[in-house]
Amino acid sequence: MAFLSRTGPHHGTASPPPFDRARLIQWLIFLVTASLMLAPALPILLQVVVDRPLYADDWQFTLGNIAQIFQSERIGRIALTTGLFALFSVIIAEVLGIAAALLIGRTDMPGRKVMGDVLMWPLYLSHLIFALGWVIIYGPSGFVTQLIAQSTGEAPWNLYSIAGMSVVAGISQAPLAYLYCLYGAVRSVDSTLESAARTTGAGPLQVLRKVTLPLMIPSIITSTALNLVIAVETLSIPLFLARPARIDTLSTFLYAEGIAASNPNHGLVAASSLLLMTLVGSTLMLQRMLLRHGHRYETVKGKGSRPMVLGLGKLRWPLAILFATVLITTVVVPIAGIILRAFTSFLSPLVPVSKVLTLNNFDKLFADEANIRAICNTVEIALLSAGLGTLLAVAVALVIQRSDFRFAGTLEALAYSPRVVPGMITGLGVFYAAVILPPMGWLRGNIGIIVVAYVMATLPLAMGVIQPAIVQIGRDLDRAARTVGADWSDAMRFILLPLLKPALLGSFILLFVFHLKSYIIAIFLMAPGLEVMGVSMLSLWTNGDVGVLAAFATFQIVLVATLLLLARFLFKVKIYD
Amino acid sequence: MTELVLCDVSRRYGAALAIDSLNLTVSEGEFLTLLGPSGCGKSTTLASIAGLDQPTGGRITFGDRVLVDADTGAYLPPEARGFGVVFQSYALWPHMTVENNVAMSLKLRKVPSAERKKRVAEALDLVELGGLAKRYPGELSGGQQQRVALARAIVFRPPLLLLDEPLSNLDAQLRQQARVWLKDIQRELGLTTIYVTHDQDEALAMSDRIVVMRGGKVIQLGTPKDIYRDPQHPFAASFIGNANLLEVSGGAVAEPGACTVTLADGQPIHGRVPVGGLVSGKQLLAVRPHLIRHEACADASEITVEFGAESYLGDHFEQDVHVAGITLRLSVEEPQPRGTGRIWIRQQDAVVFCADS
Numbered sequence: 001m002a003f004l005s006r007t008g009p010h011h012g013t014a015s016p017p018p019f020d021r022a023r024l025i026q027w028l029i030f031l032v033t034a035s036l037m038l039a040p041a042l043p044i045l046l047q048v049v050v051d052r053p054l055y056a057d058d059w060q061f062t063l064g065n066i067a068q069i070f071q072s073e074r075i076g077r078i079a080l081t082t083g084l085f086a087l088f089s090v091i092i093a094e095v096l097g098i099a100a101a102l103l104i105g106r107t108d109m110p111g112r113k114v115m116g117d118v119l120m121w122p123l124y125l126s127h128l129i130f131a132l133g134w135v136i137i138y139g140p141s142g143f144v145t146q147l148i149a150q151s152t153g154e155a156p157w158n159l160y161s162i163a164g165m166s167v168v169a170g171i172s173q174a175p176l177a178y179l180y181c182l183y184g185a186v187r188s189v190d191s192t193l194e195s196a197a198r199t200t201g202a203g204p205l206q207v208l209r210k211v212t213l214p215l216m217i218p219s220i221i222t223s224t225a226l227n228l229v230i231a232v233e234t235l236s237i238p239l240f241l242a243r244p245a246r247i248d249t250l251s252t253f254l255y256a257e258g259i260a261a262s263n264p265n266h267g268l269v270a271a272s273s274l275l276l277m278t279l280v281g282s283t284l285m286l287q288r289m290l291l292r293h294g295h296r297y298e299t300v301k302g303k304g305s306r307p308m309v310l311g312l313g314k315l316r317w318p319l320a321i322l323f324a325t326v327l328i329t330t331v332v333v334p335i336a337g338i339i340l341r342a343f344t345s346f347l348s349p350l351v352p353v354s355k356v357l358t359l360n361n362f363d364k365l366f367a368d369e370a371n372i373r374a375i376c377n378t379v380e381i382a383l384l385s386a387g388l389g390t391l392l393a394v395a396v397a398l399v400i401q402r403s404d405f406r407f408a409g410t411l412e413a414l415a416y417s418p419r420v421v422p423g424m425i426t427g428l429g430v431f432y433a434a435v436i437l438p439p440m441g442w443l444r445g446n447i448g449i450i451v452v453a454y455v456m457a458t459l460p461l462a463m464g465v466i467q468p469a470i471v472q473i474g475r476d477l478d479r480a481a482r483t484v485g486a487d488w489s490d491a492m493r494f495i496l497l498p499l500l501k502p503a504l505l506g507s508f509i510l511l512f513v514f515h516l517k518s519y520i521i522a523i524f525l526m527a528p529g530l531e532v533m534g535v536s537m538l539s540l541w542t543n544g545d546v547g548v549l550a551a552f553a554t555f556q557i558v559l560v561a562t563l564l565l566l567a568r569f570l571f572k573v574k575i576y577d
Numbered sequence: 578m579t580e581l582v583l584c585d586v587s588r589r590y591g592a593a594l595a596i597d598s599l600n601l602t603v604s605e606g607e608f609l610t611l612l613g614p615s616g617c618g619k620s621t622t623l624a625s626i627a628g629l630d631q632p633t634g635g636r637i638t639f640g641d642r643v644l645v646d647a648d649t650g651a652y653l654p655p656e657a658r659g660f661g662v663v664f665q666s667y668a669l670w671p672h673m674t675v676e677n678n679v680a681m682s683l684k685l686r687k688v689p690s691a692e693r694k695k696r697v698a699e700a701l702d703l704v705e706l707g708g709l710a711k712r713y714p715g716e717l718s719g720g721q722q723q724r725v726a727l728a729r730a731i732v733f734r735p736p737l738l739l740l741d742e743p744l745s746n747l748d749a750q751l752r753q754q755a756r757v758w759l760k761d762i763q764r765e766l767g768l769t770t771i772y773v774t775h776d777q778d779e780a781l782a783m784s785d786r787i788v789v790m791r792g793g794k795v796i797q798l799g800t801p802k803d804i805y806r807d808p809q810h811p812f813a814a815s816f817i818g819n820a821n822l823l824e825v826s827g828g829a830v831a832e833p834g835a836c837t838v839t840l841a842d843g844q845p846i847h848g849r850v851p852v853g854g855l856v857s858g859k860q861l862l863a864v865r866p867h868l869i870r871h872e873a874c875a876d877a878s879e880i881t882v883e884f885g886a887e888s889y890l891g892d893h894f895e896q897d898v899h900v901a902g903i904t905l906r907l908s909v910e911e912p913q914p915r916g917t918g919r920i921w922i923r924q925q926d927a928v929v930f931c932a933d934s
């Protein structure tokens with residue numbers, strides 16, 4: 001055993017490096033994250049208290065913008081509308097989502113697998129596309145509305161109302177509630193808890209109501225908070241459905257004042273952004289407060305016990321038919337409507353579809369160079385942002401979870417701060433930052449500026465995929481690497497990163513799909529030559545080109561569907577799983 | 578001589594002390610075992626030495642190198658200490674072959690490829706795993722994984738080897754073999770080793786010295802024989818060799834030596850005091866089950882008892898004995914008839930301690 005004898009040459013430790021490389025890298029990650037998160041927020045805060053646009057010269061400090069908000073009767077009305085809309089849409093989303101999670105996750109309802117997949121569609125598509133589908137089918141001159149009006153003589157409903165908006169937003173947000181309840185509770189609830197309840201003589205529906213439902217409360221609270229935030233910041237649903245009826249929400253107000261107006265009132269826009277952020281921030285705060293005693297509802301996880309399937313008995317078929325009808329009318333028909341509209345010149349029950357079939361819309365779509373550019377830009381931006389976003393997210397997550405970096409807590413708070421910043425405002429902030437902060441100036445006029453905004457806005461989303469994956473990797477693995485001579489950065493590079501590959505791929509695909517359909521963040525960053533799909537679609541709507549818009553939407557649907565199928569079959573990655 | 582010295586090392590978690598002012602010196606080539614019940618701070622001590630955890634108080638030096646000093650804030654990270662560590666979970670990297678697991682430390686030290694290959698092969702031969710170099714950890718048995726973990730920890734010739742319950746995941750038979758095998762390798766390489774276990778047999782069989790720990794403190798430090806034959810503390814007596822502890826009362830004893838105590842029913846027992854300073858009043862008497870006799874012998878106190886239930890343990894019986902409201906365990910070849918009887922305890926086998934220690 002000469003080789004191991006103590007007299008052999010020692011390859012002990014190298015002399016300590018002149019600087020602490022790991023610490024340097026951690027500080028770098030911290031600084032990049034901090035500037036990315038703060039650069040857009042600070043200019044907005046500044047804009048709130050100055051009297052003219054930041055890019056104008058000699059501005060003065062003022063409290064006038066804030067005063068204007070609190071005095072304006074119009075803004076009061078807008079805030080009330082926003083609140084009502086958010087409330088109704090969240091109730092609809094939660095009721096649907098919870099029912100779906102219970103029925104699909106725990107019962108023997110026929111066709112539950114397919115229905116679960118269909119229910120997810122709205123999540124993969126943007127609100128813009130979903131709202132368009134509803135307008136085409138259920139709008140005042142929509143296909144189904146007209147069909148019913150023909151026989152009854154009057155329109156059966158008015159989609160262009162707060163109620164109409166709430167239904168559309170509620171249905172498009174139901175998948176989020178469904179996912180949280182399904183994975184947060186229904187799938188992980190220890191079925192012995194339920195078996196225990198059944199032994200005391202409770203029937204299956206009683207068990208669902210008395211045992212399973214209470215255990216779902218944390219998931220319900222979390223998804224409610226997220227859905228509230230989304231409802232407050234969504235633009236296209238109110239823009240499509242409420243604007244025609246002269247109803248405004250905070251987001252359409254911001255859009256009208258900040259983008260559409262010829263002479264934007266930046267002070268007012270910034271102040272209302274602040275109002276919006278306060279609303280969102282307090283919602284999330286409330287959620288955390290409510291969940292502070294969350295352990296009371298903690299369910300036993302990781303036991304891998306197969307959840308018990310509850311037999312519905314006589315109710316099996318009636319429930320399945322009811323559920324399928326809801327899904328078909330609210331999800332399948334609107335999307336089919338978009339596709340049908342894309343291939344027709346006109347859609348009305350009065351004219352047979354075969355007479356109006358055409359490829360004209362697609363010709364027009366692809367004839368316009370700006371649209372082609374939008375598609376190329378979008379793909380480029382989405383690839384870059386998804387790559388960089390995943391990279392940043394894993395770096396931040398590793399510092400937070402696997403290092404002794406002193407400011408790890410601050411870093412985590414920073415990384416999750418975009419959750420309180422609605423997407424439109426992220427764009428606005430990046431726009432301001434590019435205007436007044438010299439180092440960001442070079443981003444102006446190229447896609448870099450959108451990439452920065454996208455990476456910032458989706459950091460929490462990517463972290464949400466990566467952090468749970470890191471938890472799964474035992475700490476001893478990187479500790480072992482440290483003991484054989486790897487510093488922190490080597491341990492992360494050689495051990496953690498390779499083991500995180502599936503999560504990184506999942507995060508990349510999730511971000512890529514998200515950016516493909518995204519439009520709201522880029523609104524304030526548009527410039528000629530910088531078009532992205534979503535924003536081009538928004539202007540098609542504004543110009544009334546519904547046919548071309550439907551063609552564009554169809555194109556996007558096909559793109560996203562292809563990607564998701566590829567991811568599922570090629571990489572075995574199922575996002576939202 | 579490269580000595581490892583722990584000086585007043587403490588680790589505080591909030592209000593709780595995981596280790597409390599630990600003092601310890603480990604000399605070169607020594608096999609030292611940290612022995613104690615779950616949660617007594619063994620892993621924390623080991624992690625402090627390895628650099629995986631930073632003590633909140635005290636100082637650790639290795640030779641003339643200061644590894645950590647809470648007063649000056651000095652702290653050497655684990656990669657700069659270069660000690661070999663075997664984790665309880667083995668912590669093999671699942672995405673690397675056995676060979677690459679072992680080679681990692683050499684790659685990080687930029688050892689040239691030819692020498693690296695040679696040394697990895699030698700290390701794997703040493704742990705008798707030469708044929709499995711290309712396998713992944715998931716394709717190995719628990720015992721094989723444990724050997725890979727050892728090979729990985731010694732291939733870069735660390736000056737100190739730290740092992741945290743390396744055998745606790747093996748079944749009883751494999752454990753016996755691994756114990757002998759591990760000790761052989763340690764002796765062959767002359768590696769200074771700190772070994773953590775809560776298994777007393779393992780500690781007695783392998784160690785040069787044993788540190789008995791409880792609640793983050795050192796209870797007793799000594800050779801296996803010292804610890805077993807001459808416990809200085811009732812906890813050491815009961816944790817190693819499962820001594821009976823009985824409450825008795827007696828007078829003050831200042832110096833180590835002979836003493837006499839009485840049971841609650843007044844029966845006297847002659848015993849000895851290993852450490853002085855015994856105050857009068859309540860005291861604790863420790864006596865090992867197999868040293869309690871049921872035949873008269875020289876220099877022994879006779880005690881009248883009730884024999885109770887026995888249980889069969891293969892090579893002997895364990896029998897309960899009741900006296901003065903307490904129960905003793907007795908290790909016997911043949912169980913005694915139940916009911917009133919007598920036992921004898923030799924003076925040297927009856928060790929008396931303070932009640933509150």
Ligand SMILES: Nc1ncnc2c1ncn2[C@@H]1O[C@H](COP(=O)(O)OP(=O)(O)OP(=O)(O)O)[C@@H](O)[C@H]1O
Nearest residue numbers: 590594595613614615616617618619620621622775
């Ligand atoms: N991160 C931590 N936070 C708070 N307390 C901790 C932490 N790690 C360890 N402890 C506490 O420190 C004490 C010592 O833990 P340690 O892991 O060293 O025990 P051990 O002797 O190795 O036990 P075992 O034999 O079960 O492995 C325990 O009481 C434990 O609860």
Ligand SMILES: [Mg+2]
Nearest residue numbers: 619620621741
């Ligand atoms: Mg331990």
